[in-house]
Amino acid sequence: MDCLRTSPSNSWIYPTVILCLFGFFSMMRPSEPFLIPYLSGPSKNLTSTEITNEILPVWTYSYLVLLLPVFVLTDYVRYKPVIVLQGISFIVTWLLLLFGQGVKIMQLVEFVYGLVSATEVAYYAYIYSVVSPEHYQKVSGYCRSVTLVAYTAASVLAQLLVSLANVSYFHLNVTTLASVSVAFFFSLFLPMPKKSMFFHAKPSKPAPQKTPGQNAIPEEAQSEAAHQEAGTLSRRGEESQPSSPKPRHEALRRCVQWFQDLRECYSSKRLFYWSLWWALSTAGFNQVLNYVQILWDDKAPSQDSSIYNGAVEAIATFGGALAAFAVGYVKINWDLLGEMALAIFSTVSAGSLLLMHYTLSIWVCYTGYLVFKSSYMLLITIAVFQIAVNLSVERYALVFGMNTFIALVIQTVMTVIVVDQRGLNLPVTTQFLVYGSYFAVIAGIFLMRSIYILYSAKCRKEVQSPAQPQPEEPRNMGMATKL
Template sequence: MEGFWCRLRSLLTQSRSVSSSVLAVLLIYSFSSQFLPIEPYLVPYLTSVKHFTNFQVTVDIYPCSIYAQLIFTLVMAPACFYLSYKLVIVLGAFALLITYLIIWGGQSLLSMQIMQITYGFGMAARLVFSSYIFLLVPEEEYQIMTSLTTTTSLLSFMLASELSQLLAIEKASYATFFILSLISLGICCAVTILLPKDCSSSPLYPSLTAFWSQDEGWLRILKETWDGKNIQILSLWWALAYAGFSLVQNYGTSLFDAIDSKSNLNGHILAVSQAAGSLGSLGAVYLELFAIKSGMFIYVLGSALMAIVCACMGFSMKIWVAYLMYVMISGIYQTLACLVSVRCSRLLSNRQFILLFSVNNFAGLLVETLLQAALEILGLSVSAQFISFAGFFFLTTAIFAVCCFIGNGDGDGGSKIVSLASEGETEPLISESL
């Protein structure tokens, strides 16, 4: 841990890349945007207090956010390009605040569907923050900044889950859950105003008129962003791993209930999985150089491990095995997610980070949607679903094992980070305005 803390102290004390006040704002945003004690109890609240049926919640309300997030994720890049990263982050924070205000005060089915649309926008806007931090710091600090903000978010979710479990045991009213969540989101909205301004916006009219131009416009930007075999392969892994892990998260509690419907540890296990994810995101700092030197191998290994974990969950049907495997896959995925997002960002030549994040996550959401539709059509049991997830990750492993051998040499920027410490720092595209 000594190496990590030395790098962390260096980041906190050196103001050449990011000031301590800006770092504090980033971490407060990461924490407050995820500290939502009402989240684990939204379904019981909607059914017991708002008197919606479980069928209405699962069929008429929740799917709206899935489709909304899919659309908003795709438009995040143009929104940042025409407006600014900061403005979109601010709008996303206020969208989440409005979401929970609607839940608390709304009564009709239509209001809940509108709430899901604002939630989808807020979730999509979080992608902007993930890419925005790369505008703040020089390239050699991408990994530690990603690990810090990701760890803060995951720990926040863990603490909120444990607090909500404690409040539920004490039979606190839902108003308490909402007040705590709204205070957290209010802080989140306030700190977004303090974020530094970015210099990424461009005039609207020229960009629109040049859309189909070969020399300028979106076609050129798209081509530049994924210019290189390595970034294309890594982006594909990013999308597939995102889709597979999201399905594991979506159906994890269903598997726990199918194995042991009387177990009351689900909330704690979800919290522990977030802790494992936070440790994994910190571990990415240590694995960064190994990931660069190994090329695709670490992602092939990670896919294989996630496949084995899913197979164990599907075949064993023992609650403690399911709990342990769920925690393990959270740690594995968060480690690799931190590594692959930073690696892809290093390979960018045009610094269009939000375009990279939005398109890769859109592709992941699209794959997830298609896989979920296939599961519904096939009507598989929850254990069979996890076996199918294992098959998906094994297929991903095979695809990238082939890519690893074909593309042996991973040369576009692979050794770049090794010499970054001795080179001049990249000038950030941010004007610190705190």
């Protein structure tokens, strides 16, 4: 039995391996790039209008409603039960998707998948409860990298099976069901944490501080998903808050503390504007991902032509990961030029979406999507680091959760107005005109912000620079000299 025990120095290895296995098989979903062709095909026989305006919006609504309760529950029950719940939700989602029929059942599929999305927070928060601080960065990189590898491999596998082996979309979903079932199996072997960030927190030694000007992004956090990377400054807000009577109930006391922490975090203009971009762009990004397959099916119907959704998703994910990795080798002053980068790449995103709207070629549409997704993954990596660099793990979890919630609120408003049958009920091509215009507005906001920052920096430089001595005029100047 002693051989099964791990030494304290290696205690992080076992949960990391199990968590990575769970992440790999939960993301190994080859059916996803071909979801819309499956729903509109003979298996489900749903119309494009039903999918766009009645079924897909349910995911946005359920995700928004479930996010905050699940966020609190995740910490209260210490992560593992929520990860197991996510595994069960995966299985229920694909069972319904395989054997359910009709709009109502597919709406239920989207609701359960909204629960899957909401419980994803437990996957990344878990590592902070079972791993010592010196391993946070390393384990974060492992967990995010394995999910990217799994998603890319699943997309490539799906394309090969469809194009070369002529495998049906139904059997792709069977393969996905088997994969998520294996993920659920591994979730049962995760160790139960003894602590959590908030409700079951334990006092620990303050982590070493980071230099505020540090701009080099760690190698393990290069991908889109360094979403859970955290800075390590101590929580100054708790120490600086004036003493006041604590609420009687622990939950209420925690909520008050969270509100105070968030207020102090967002009081930083730099963090506020990076968070603003995160929320705005993530809302648009999720909206595009939710409906892009419908646009592809409109440009090139799957019943009439060969489609390459899997290959496009694989290339987009891999290209985005490479772009994010390259950020670590770019040495610029993000404090001064960060908003300019946000403006430039938001303009690129707007242009690619408008191109997808106006083009009649599916290949041009695919190319626009590749540019759009790579740009987002590049910038979200920068944004994650800029937000996390001066925050503790607890505060980063709060800011990340709040940014995600705000993004979902924006996405929900967009869905109600643009997509829902109770709103404008726009066709999918017109929707992408709206999304392109939306990113153009984001680009305009941050362009004005960057101009203001550059102008302020120039003014400060002029004020701080010593005045140049003026040449003295000679006191006794002759008439000829004056003339």
